[in-house]
Amino acid sequence: MSTVIPRQTKELDRVVVRFAGDSGDGMQLTGSQFTTVSSLFGNDTATLPDFPAEIRAPAGTLAGVSAFQVHISDHDILTPGDAPNVLVAMNPAALRANIGIMAAGGTVIVNSDAFDERSLDKAGYEANPLGDGSLASFTVYEVPMTSLTMEVGKEVGVKPRDAERSKNFFALGLVSWLYSRPVEPTLDWIAKRFAGRDDVREVNARAFKAGYHFGETAELFDSNYQVRPAPAEPGTYTNVTGNTALAWGLIAAAQQAKLPLFLGSYPITPASDILHELSKHKNFGVRTLQAEDEIAGIGTAIGAAFGGSLAVTTTSGPGLDLKSEALGLAVNLELPLVVVDIQRGGPSTGLPTKTEQSDLLHAMYGRHGESPVPIVAARTPSDCFGAAVEAARIAVTYRTPVILLSDGYLANGSEPWHLPDLADLPAIDAAFATEPNHTDDEGNPVFWPYERDPETGARPWAVPGTPGLEHRIGGLEKAHGSGTVSYDTMNHERMTHERADKIAGIARGIAPVEVDDPGGVGGAPVLVLGWGSTYGAIAAGVRRVRARGLAVAHAHLVHLNPFPANLGDVLRAYPTVLVPETNLGQLARLVRAEYLVDARPVSKVQGLPFRAAEIEAAVLQALGTDTSVHGDEGDVAS
Amino acid sequence: MTDVAVPITTRKDWASDQEVRWCPGCGDYSILAAIQMLLPELGVRRENTVFVSGIGCAARFPYYMNTYGMHSIHGRAPAIATGLAVTRPDLDVWVVSGDGDALSIGGNHLIHALRRNVNIKILLFNNQIYGLTKGQYSPTSEQGKVTKSTPFGSLETPFNPISVALGAEATFVARTHDMDRKHMQEMFRRAHAHRGAAIVEIYQNCNVFNDGAFNAITGRDNRADMLIPLEHGQPIRFGADGQRGVAMPADGRLQLVDVAEVGEDAVLVHDEARDDPGLAFALSRLSRGPFEPTPIGVFRDVQRPEYGDGMARQLVDAQERKGPGDLASLLASGGTWTVG
CATH class of the missing domain: 3.40.50.970 (Thiamin diphosphate (ThDP)-binding fold, Pyr/PP domains)
Known part of the structure; x- marks a missing residue:
């Protein structure tokens, strides 16, 4: 009878797990299922899938490494985490490609079966990192995932080669145990996803359970962890x-x-x-x-x-x-x-x-x-x-x-x-034209496809099939109102302005940009202006600056053209405006041109989103404060 | 759609108030007239008729029709017409294109519209020259053609539009010319009646940059000997008295023959409905250009499921299987959890 040594479960407020393996190892699937289970459990989550362009780069090479990073926490988070606390590396290449971004003192779980000479060679390791002390600053767990999964395959009667492909489920099971994730949702999901392929379903389910039980019974881990659900607004998620x-x-x-x-x-x-x-x-x-x-x-x-x-x-x-x-x-x-x-x-x-x-x-x-x-x-x-x-x-x-x-x-x-x-959800009114909207010189009702709505500047949308509104549109410049072809120079100027005014006028129908500044608009010395996917990193970086007792404001644009009507006033209310973008400063250029403000770009073009720490560092620098930013301090609560 | 009888119209009802601005003497006028005079006979409604064009002289066509229309961008009319036709199966969608528009810049869209068998009617005005840009060679210009951009003669092998269409799996392929209104109208009528993609190549004279390109075959005095009318189920014969014909000897190569010499039974019988496009393709290669006896008429007219119909059927099937879409259920379809 095996004795399960009762071990303690430690509480964590957050953890960043990175699953990494070959493109064919199913890391994206593994990571997204771990995310789903964590979400269902009530954690806040944010993910960063990071995979190569090649469908299957040569197995075992750095080029073929596919990774999935997930941040789970017991509080509201905004980014997938700057540095992983746990790396699951299915082969040497996955270890080598990811070890550099790990948080200091992090945990590394490797599939030790994959660390043979050939795989080490493919990954460019001259010595086995599991034996040369190079991982001394991490807690390393060597788990023979391939062979344990193949054992499972034997029980089901599946060829070893096919069984081996289920090793990602072993890894998922192990990490699920390590973070006290419920097993039922994943078993249900496996049953559904592999319905009709009985062998595959069975091996995957058993590999998952084997991984879970391995964590529980092998005297390898001295504790496992719990990340409690995050408080969230009541509702359905x-x-x-x-x-x-x-x-x-x-x-x-x-x-x-x-x-x-x-x-x-x-x-x-x-x-x-x-x-x-x-x-x-x-x-x-x-x-x-x-x-x-x-x-x-x-x-x-x-x-x-x-x-x-x-x-x-x-x-x-x-x-x-x-x-x-x-x-x-x-x-x-x-x-x-x-x-x-x-x-x-x-x-x-x-x-x-x-x-x-x-x-x-x-x-x-x-x-x-x-x-x-x-x-x-x-x-x-x-x-x-x-x-x-x-x-x-x-x-x-x-x-x-x-x-x-x-x-x-x-x-x-x-x-x-x-x-x-x-x-x-907002009302959207297609408001098709159904009637003539103009009278010709002889007093007959006619349809003018470019007779604009006085408020929006929009032209009528008359769809084919509507009797009496037959009209022709096209790429040639059109006469204002009537919409017939026009080469008239003054008409072209008028139509050019009508089109520009219509788009500019959209600003009248959109909400003003909101400014997150505890001191009120203009209260902080620095405004961080963002757009698009930098939102999470900026908001997290701003929280970190504030946690230091410093003031910083954040505004985030949904509408890039036209800009919200109040944007100029907002920008001019701050002596310093930083614009972090994963480009060389495109929004910065637009707002400088539009508002004559000294907006400063903060650029990153590494194919990766900003980290909160990078935003924090940029703001601290702008504030003229100590710019030393420690590794990953996580997303501090707002 | 209502059951109210289609109003009786005349050519005037189908003409817009826009002044037609092709060069005087352009073959496009006769094609426009043929369409405007045909549509009242087809029992269709102006509001359900749409002309879509790309760029080129022919592309002005929609402006002259009192229907819905779009003069779009170079080569893209088949794609735009596809989007319209598959979402609005109630409409008659015509595409007006030229040899440059359809076969050069828009070649990709043309072949895929034909392959998909979208319910659009493509009128390909082929004048073997770029007119709007003032006289460069086109993908149907003959090899050696001297133009502004080929002062030493074109090096390129021309496309044969009928061969291209057949190779692109077109279900309806026909050829006509701008000197014969009756024949044009017959081809347009047939194209309109075809459910699916139909392409009609129209030999069209550009009297400014390529005048007389088709005279050798379409000139009034030459037609009888130089045009080979294709009629379904009929022996393929031409000449004033039908004295010449097309035969396929044992080597499989089509030949022009004297009927008296080979005997009537040896003359090939045209079968436009044959599923195998091989014979239609061979007929399309019978002439190397508009200087040899050249077939006109319907090369191919076969039935294949129309693309938009298939798309609509999938929507109906999905609704029968799953019921009409429910947004709230969709948002919850990935699994949900409740807080509070």
Whole structure:
């Protein structure tokens, strides 16, 4: 009879776990399931999937390492954590690629079976790090995960080669024990996910349990840990990634507008999951078309918009390049269209699987002619839902293409989402034209496609099939009002201003930018201005500065074009404005040009989001305070 | 859609108030007239008719039609029309394009619209020249063509639009020319009646930059001997008295023959409905250019599920299977937990 030595369970307020292995090792699946279970348990969570562009880079190499980092805590957190406390490394390459970012004194759990000479060699290790003392500053647990998983496979009667593939479930089980995660949700999930593949399901479930029991019985770990649920607003929560939330937001917007949803899209990382998600929901009347190229993606969407759909195209940077001409057409047609850009590292193919915010100026100016396009940016994974609804609201209300910016970090990252009350979603009125709106010289009622709404500047949306409103639109300049082709120079100036004024006027319908400054607007000496996915890191960095007893303000933009009407006043209220962006200073350039303020860029272009510590350091430097920032102090409570 | 009878219209009802601005003598005028005179006969409504074009001389076409229309950007009309047609199956969507628009900058969209069998009717005005940009060679210009951009002659092998369309799995492929309104109208009528993607190549004279390109075959005096009318189920014969014909000897290569020599039974019978596009393709290669006897008419007319219909069916199936979409359930579909 085995004796289970009762060990203590230590309380932690937070932990950052990083699962790392080969691309084929299932680390993304393992990490996201650990996240889901932690969310269901009530922790606050934030994730950072970090994977290579290659589908399967050569096994065991540094290039093939895929990692998933998750931050779980008993309080409100904003980032996936600066430095992992625990690294699960399935092979030497995974260890080597990740050990450098570990928190001092962290825990490393390695699959010791994988540390053979060949694998060490592939990872570029001259000596086995498990034996040469190089990991002395960490607590290292060597667990023969491969062989233990293969033992499990034997029990089920599965070939060792197939059984070996379940070792990520062993790792998941072990880490689940280490952090006292409930096992039932994962067993249920395994049963569902692998339904119909009995052998696979059985091996995975058993490997998971074996990993859990290994932690419990092997006298390797002297304690395990507990991270209590985080206090949260009462309500119903789910865990959601940015791309899923964005897809759902589009469905919600179509419902609000009472329009059928159409997506024309060409697969591209990291936007494809929106196409995948929307193509599943045909029972919502969603039409998805995988076009022959990026241009046809937006082309089909423009056609659908002309026909009266809520039309969307989704892409990433290289695709936005290709869509530019059609986007200009949509500007001239003045039809509602949502263009989603999930930004990634550029230029050109750049870093397809890594995040960046470097398409802002492209979104703003990447077309010939005076071609204004509203821009909306999501700031967290769950915020992608609301940002999608807002982009659609602007598109439909103002009859204009809108660019919705997200990025790879938001797209693949996940967080708990307090589900919104659907009754609170904004009304979106498609308000199709049904009647002539003008009288010709002979007194006959006629339809003028460019007769604008005096309040919004929007032109009427008359869809084919409406008798009496037949009209022609196109890329050639149109006469104001009547919409016939016009080469008249003064008309062109007038129409150029009408288009610009319409977009600028959107500012009248959006909320002023909120400033998080405990001292009231202008109270702190430094304002940190952000947009998009830097939200979490900035908010966390600002908390850390405040925890030092220093004052700093934070404002975050949802609308990048036009800016909220009060932005100039807000910026001028602060002697120092910092603009952290994962680009070389694109928003900083825009606000400097617009408001003549000395906004200073804080740049990072490493394909990774900012860490809270980096924001903290930038603010401290601006404050002229001691800039020494200690490793990872975590997200301090607000 | 109502059951109210389609109002009786005339050509005038289908013409917009815009002044037509093609060069005097341009073949586009006769194509416009053919369409404007045909549509009243088709029993269709102006409000349910849409013309979508790209860029080029022909692309001005929608402005002259009193229907819904969009003059879009170069080469993209088939993509835009696809989005419209699949979301609005109640509409008649026509695409007006040229040899540069459809076969050069827009080649990709053309082949994929045909492959998908989207319910759009593509009128390809082929004048073998770039007109709007004032006279450069096009992807259908003959090899050796001297133009502003090829002063020493074009080096390129031209596309044969019928061959391209057949290779792209088109279900309806026809050819006509701008000198014969009746034939044009017959082709347009057939294209309109076809459920799915239809492409009609129209030999169109550009009297400014490529005048007379098709005279050798479409000129009034030349037609009988130089145009080979394709009629379904009929022996393929031409010449004033049908004295010439097309035959396929044992080597499988199509040949022009004297019917009297080979006998009537040896003349190939046209079968536009044949599933295998091989024969249609062979017919498309019969002539190397508009200087040899050239087939006109319907090369291919076969049935295949229309793309938008398939898309609509998937929506209906999904609703029958899962019920209409419920947003609250969707948001909760990944598992939820409750606080408080």
